Amino acid sequence: MASRPPSRATAPTGPGSPQDMPPAPGQHPLDPGTMPQPIRDELLAPDPAAIDTASKELRDGLNPCPRCGSTEVRHRPGSDRLICLYCRHEWAATRVEEAFGLGEGIAELRGTQVASGARDIAADAKSLRSYKCGGCGAEVVINTETAMTARCHWCRHVLGVNEQIDNGAVPDAVLPFHITKDDAVARIRQFVGKRSLFALKAFKDGFTPENVVGVYLPYMVVDARGNADATGVGEIETRRYTRGEGKNKQTVYDADVWRVQRHVDFTVDDLALESSAERGKLDTRSNTHNVINTILPFDTKNAVKWNASYLVGYSSEKRDRDVQHLMPRVQEQMLAIARSRMQPSVQRYDRGVRWERERMDLKGTRWVSMYLPVWLYAYHQPGPGGGLLHYIAVNGRTGETMGSVPVQPWKLLLAALSLGTVVEALALWIIAR
């Protein structure tokens, strides 16, 4: 049986269809000088990855003590310093604010400037990274979803993730824990103590604040420059009087109605945005509101240059949001800031201003990725749809504590009823007088 010869690949375009044309010689497709505005501005804007914060002194997998080379380096609790457990050498970390000039030039920001640790996460980046142990040569795997350091199980060398390239897990800076675990436990105990009257019995029975976990959460810290315009109407009360008698008595206001226009140029220093989608979402069904936002702010000015040794003994969460994902939130927050900046200048409109049109123009932003310290106590309350996850969070710098405690509904109901009884009794007492 004769097989048919494989059909020859035919030309991709048939006769008469349009043909691709090579570019005409001598014509550069992207000469910024020949482009019209605003495309020219866009093309001449500074390189988006302009700030290199990579730690040149740290090689990958290695965070040695600068004096003796031991990898037994720890964060000294309650400080921003590192200490070598072997030779006791102690050294201060460099604040990124000064090291990379992040406190300067906000008023001149132009375009989008991104520090090297805040660059886009490569789509194919692996969370599992393996390192050759400097002590014995064994391969040690670190899962960057939850940890940035690991101990070699053969020689007990400590390895850390230092390279910022491609996986987006290594931030530019870290704000070390100042609140110790004992302190966090005490604060959580106090927080729950104040709410224990209505707390769910199962929660109280299983309450072990010692299970609190220190977690470094990923944030983008943004400096921004922009301007905003708003137009609307403002009212000033000119007269107030009453009309009618008895039940028909009404208070009437006369007001002058002004057209109001405002323009504001402003800058923002260190706006902190959650850069993990899991934490940033406000899904109250599975996650009792955004607890972390309630323990802000953090003193991000004191953040130090990345060194994986700060993360020994702590858990961490990998960033999964890039600059482009967070840009709309910067716009949103900048508009809110613009409104509050305009507020003092419209005080004379004592009946208020109603803004009808608002416009925000973001002129420049600077992005730095940072790990911020949080102690977390979690409790899963079983229920329909996967139940509810309750958190109590302690700011690892200020000790500010906030969270949610699952309540016993019947206790709340009882409290409401007994309160009602008190109100009723009070009403009877007033009538009786």
Ligand SMILES: [Zn+2]
């Ligand atoms: Zn040492």
Ligand SMILES: [Zn+2]
């Ligand atoms: Zn080893």
